[in-house]
Amino acid sequence: xxxxxxIIPLIFFVIAIFxxxxxxxxxxxxxxxxxxxxxxxxxxxxxxxxxMTMMATYGSASSFISGPGVAYxxxxxxxxxxxxxxxxxxxVLMILGKKFAIVTRKFKSITLIDFLRSRYKSNFVVILSAxxxxxxxxxxxxxxxxxxxxxxxxxxxxxxxTALFIFAVVVLVYVVIGGFRAVALTDALQGTIMVIGTxxxxxxxxIAGGGIENIxxxxxKENAELVSPFGVGNVYSPSYVSSFWILxxxxxxxxxxxxxxxxxxxxxxxxHRAILIGTIGIATIMFGMHLVGILGRAVIxxxxxxxxxxxxxxxxxxxxxxxxIVLAAPxxxxxxTVNALLMMVSSTIVKDIYLHYIKPEANDDHVRKTxxxxxxxxxxxxxxxxxxxxxxxxxxxxxxxxxxESVFLWPIVLGxxxxxxxxxxxxxxxxxxxxxxxxxxxxxxxxxxxxxxTFPILGSLIxxxxxxxxxxxxxxxxxxxx
Numbered sequence: 001x002x003x004x005x006x007i008i009p010l011i012f013f014v015i016a017i018f019x020x021x022x023x024x025x026x027x028x029x030x031x032x033x034x035x036x037x038x039x040x041x042x043x044x045x046x047x048x049x050x051x052m053t054m055m056a057t058y059g060s061a062s063s064f065i066s067g068p069g070v071a072y073x074x075x076x077x078x079x080x081x082x083x084x085x086x087x088x089x090x091x092v093l094m095i096l097g098k099k100f101a102i103v104t105r106k107f108k109s110i111t112l113i114d115f116l117r118s119r120y121k122s123n124f125v126v127i128l129s130a131x132x133x134x135x136x137x138x139x140x141x142x143x144x145x146x147x148x149x150x151x152x153x154x155x156x157x158x159x160x161x162t163a164l165f166i167f168a169v170v171v172l173v174y175v176v177i178g179g180f181r182a183v184a185l186t187d188a189l190q191g192t193i194m195v196i197g198t199x200x201x202x203x204x205x206x207i208a209g210g211g212i213e214n215i216x217x218x219x220x221k222e223n224a225e226l227v228s229p230f231g232v233g234n235v236y237s238p239s240y241v242s243s244f245w246i247l248x249x250x251x252x253x254x255x256x257x258x259x260x261x262x263x264x265x266x267x268x269x270x271x272h273r274a275i276l277i278g279t280i281g282i283a284t285i286m287f288g289m290h291l292v293g294i295l296g297r298a299v300i301x302x303x304x305x306x307x308x309x310x311x312x313x314x315x316x317x318x319x320x321x322x323x324x325i326v327l328a329a330p331x332x333x334x335x336x337t338v339n340a341l342l343m344m345v346s347s348t349i350v351k352d353i354y355l356h357y358i359k360p361e362a363n364d365d366h367v368r369k370t371x372x373x374x375x376x377x378x379x380x381x382x383x384x385x386x387x388x389x390x391x392x393x394x395x396x397x398x399x400x401x402x403x404x405e406s407v408f409l410w411p412i413v414l415g416x417x418x419x420x421x422x423x424x425x426x427x428x429x430x431x432x433x434x435x436x437x438x439x440x441x442x443x444x445x446x447x448x449x450x451x452x453x454t455f456p457i458l459g460s461l462i463x464x465x466x467x468x469x470x471x472x473x474x475x476x477x478x479x480x481x482x
Contacts (some may be wrong), residue, residue: 006315007155009324010331016172016189017335026164050270051277052191054089054261055285063285064194064330065147068293068313069306075219075294077231077241082290084245088252089278093271096262099416101271104263111344112256113352115263118414122423126352127432132407135258138382140400141341145386147307148334151327154311164386171338172379185357190335195281197326198288201314204326205292208317209299225449226294243450246457247402254409255401257344299336346375346386399441402453406433409457410464418468422475425468433460 063082071078100115108120113129145164148171152163209215219226230236251256262271289310296303296313303309310330314323350371355362362370409430414421437456446451 005320005335006324006327009321010328012157013193013331014330017170018173024127040110048273048277049115049188050274051089051281052188054258054274054278055191055194055281056093061478064145064289064334065151065307065310067286067290067298069309071290072295072297072303072309074233074235075226075228075307077224077236077425079287079290079294080229081236081241081244082248082286083283085248085252085286086283087249087279088258089282090275091250092258092262093275093278094419095413096259096416097271098268100156100219100259100262100412103416111261111347111351111410112260112263113348114417116411116426117356118354119421120411120423120426122427125411125426125430126356128427128434129408129411129413130348130352130403132430132434133347136400136403136407137257137341137345138385139396139403141338141345141382141399142385143396144334144338144341146396148331148338149386150307151330151334154308155315155327159386164383167334168379168383171335171342172376179243191281193325193328195284198285198292200322201294201310201318202288202292202327204317204322205295205299209295212295215295215298222297222301226290226297237449239449240446240451243454247398247451247453251336251401251405251409251453254407256404257340257395259408259412260344275353277344303452323380329479344378345378346371349378402441402451402456403434403437405453406437406456406460409433410461414464414468420468420472421464422468422472424471424474425464425466428467429460429464432463433457436460 009440030429067078067082071082103109104115107115109115109118113126113133116129117126145168148167149160149164152158152167153160156163158166164423204214206215209218223232225232225234228234229241292313293309296309296317300313300316303312311327312324318326354370354374355367359366407430410433411421411426415426435458436459437453440447440452440455447455
């Protein structure tokens with residue numbers, strides 16, 4: 001069934017996104033440095049823009065589509081877990097903050113791998129970093145593509161594959177032509193819509209359910225475990241709840257698509273403003289959307305597919321036009337995350353591999369064409385990988401998060417703040433983190449009941465520190481500015 005009164009506001013939203021993309025393209029064409037403009041927006045982001053782009057990049061399909069679905073099925077315990085994400089932006093900007101921005105400017109780094117290359121002077125670190133980014137971000141992009149397609153599928157009644165192609169075309173057009181500036185500006189629009197949409201939907205669900213007290217009574221009548229901090233069937237043990245903050249809290253520093261935002265702001269005033277705005281925005285979205293999921297169970301029971309909980313609730317409790325505006329929030333979340341991941345993978349392939357190892361003498365025009373082509377090819381490949389999606393896409397996203405954090409957290413943080421950190425320690429930490437994470441997630445994901453990223457991050461730190469201490473005398477000279 002096609003819901004035109006819901007779809008029309010979304011069409012206007014997409015037109016606005018296209019407009020921003022085409023407007024941003026003039027900066028790409030006129031810039032003296034294509035790479036800096038296309039992949040970092042000329043490092044001109046102020047506080048509001050930085051906050052919105054971090055929030056929009058972090059708030060993804062798992063936050064707006066799958067997260068409410070998991071809460072719907074397992075209860076308030078998932079809402080408690082989601083709140084571990086509240087200080088994510090604070091951690092990133094406070095820990096990386098000024099030093100990361102200063103050092104990357106001195107190194108003239110445009111990508112995260114540029115920083116790692118300048119810091120550790122190791123081709124092995126570069127290749128391992130590039131491979132990790134491409135593999136894990138492909139997984140994460142599949143999750144976003146699936147979420148966008150399912151949202152369109154729910155609204156239009158189209159087949160999943162048709163919805164997937166429509167979503168892919170919309171995203172690819174404005175990202176390919178506009179680059180990072182288009183991504184950041186659309187993130188500002190999308191982040192604002194995400195916050196407003198979250199508040200409207202939460203209020204709508206509470207009103208439809210007859211108030212919080214009435215909803216809670218209905219949930220307790222159905223199953224008292226729905227209001228337990230450990231979830232239905234006690235699926236969230238105390239140790240798992242305690243360790244989850246590593247994955248979605250402090251570990252977020254190791255996500256390349258988030259860390260690169262800390263390279264692109266204009267000044268420290270903007271950074272401080274972004275910490276405040278971003279923390280409030282992320283808190284609103286993460287608490288509001290996941291709370292919508294569990295409260296919605298009392299309003300519309302019996303929704304079978306978790307990824308359809310949020311669209312079903314929106315169309316069930318809100319007037320059609322308002323529902324269309326609110327459904328722009330998950331669309332915004334998905335599109336903003338996809339565009340950030342696309343830019344990250346494209347910059348890795350073009351800037352960190354192609355220009356360094358294949359054609360270092362390439363001129364600006366060739367780089368421009370190659371960047372457009374690579375971004376398009378990456379997007380098309382992700383579409384093909386999204387044809388057979390899992391039932392709940394949040395687990396794809398969590399897997400990608402954990403893998404990237406296991407590889408990048410300590411090379412970034414220790415590389416900034418510890419003078420003895422060197423390429424041997426970085427290589428050891430990255431390999432140990434990666435191998436442990438893949439092994440644990442595949443063969444024993446619930447060791448001692450903690451989140452599967454916990455031991456890889458700990459093992460990576462130990463390996464990094466031990467090997468760096470043992471080999472730091474072999475490094476004759478530290479890179480300048482460290």
